[in-house]
Amino acid sequence: MPLFDLPLEKLRSYLPDRDEPADFDGFWSRTLAEAREFDLAAEYVPYDLPFATVDVYDVSFAGWGGHRINGWFLVPRGVEGPVPCVMHYIGYSGGRGFPKDHLMWPAAGYAVFVMETRGHGGVNAHSPGTTGDPHGSANPQAPGMMTRGILDPEDYYYRRVFTDAVRAVDAAIEHPAVDASRIVVSGGSQGGGIAQATAALHPSVKAALVDVPFLTHFRRAVEITGRDPYQELVRFLATRRDSADQVFRTLSYFDGMNFAARGRVPALYSVALMDDVCPPSTVFAAYNHWQGPKEITVWPWNNHEGGGGFQSEEQLRYLHKQLADG
DSSP, X not given: XXXXXXXXXXXXXXXXOOOOOTTHHHHHXXXXXXXXXSOOOOEEEEOOOOOSSEEEEEEXXXXXXXXXXXXXXXXXXXXXXXXXXXXXXXXXXXXXXXXXXXXHHHHTTOEEEEEOOTTOOSSOTTSOOOOOOOOOOSSOOOSSSTTTTTTOTTTOHHHHHHHXXXXXXXXXXXXXXXXXXXXXXXXXXXXXXXXXXXXXXOTTEEEEEEESOOSSSHHHHHHHOOOTTHHHHHHHHHHOTTOHHXXXXXXXXXXHHHHHTTOOSOEEEEEETTOSSSOHHXXXXXXXXXXXXXXXXXXXXXXXXTTHHXXXXXXXXXXXXXXXXX
């Protein structure tokens, strides 16, 4: 994929206007309050694996609507005292996968809480999932999740997902091995978008690792990329020609730029300049709106894979410094 978006010098100053509904904060305050009316009922069931240095738990908790959300919790074995916890959110179509997929953070001395994204993980053989989405939607949808409930923010799919992510933090805080003063959110692509939102919505989050984030600057994304998942929105609009205003109004409650404008904690972003899934300008739109201390790693020659393992090493060094500095 060639370079197709704005040049890097323009991306660094790209700060588009945000389309923010007047009741954005009220919408999310009410949504989370409703979710917290359900008993969190977090369960940590030991998972039998012959790991020598890591304890693994099969996790579940009550997310949006009281629905059970599954995940993994891994913690270094034999470490004294509570440890920092990295919340990990998963990319589009992926499930929680296997415990072996999430050993990096425990190897570095941190706990990791892997939250499954409801309704995903049924098509990716390398990352299977176990959590459904029992809530139906009123409107027809394009295949995938992007248009599920798109005509009403109350019914939109990502209202449930972002709420699940906040409740996952609540569940992690309950575990005695977790230092509640050192909670970090992380993810790539869809997971990056979820992490970005959770950092703005949960006051206990202390840092954010946001890789090539999806779910941000929706209108520009659908105008300049021909790739899924954003093309799910295009296909829907092509059939619902009279619904564009309603669709983009719904998306304004979930746009990463609006969450980034509320981000106050230290954040490490990454962007790939040849990324035609989450275009660079959409990533910089969120990054440039982020209000807290921030850094961004730029991968000039990569598509949506971004920095891969190189970025993971950047994250390890960044987080070690952030936590060491308090």
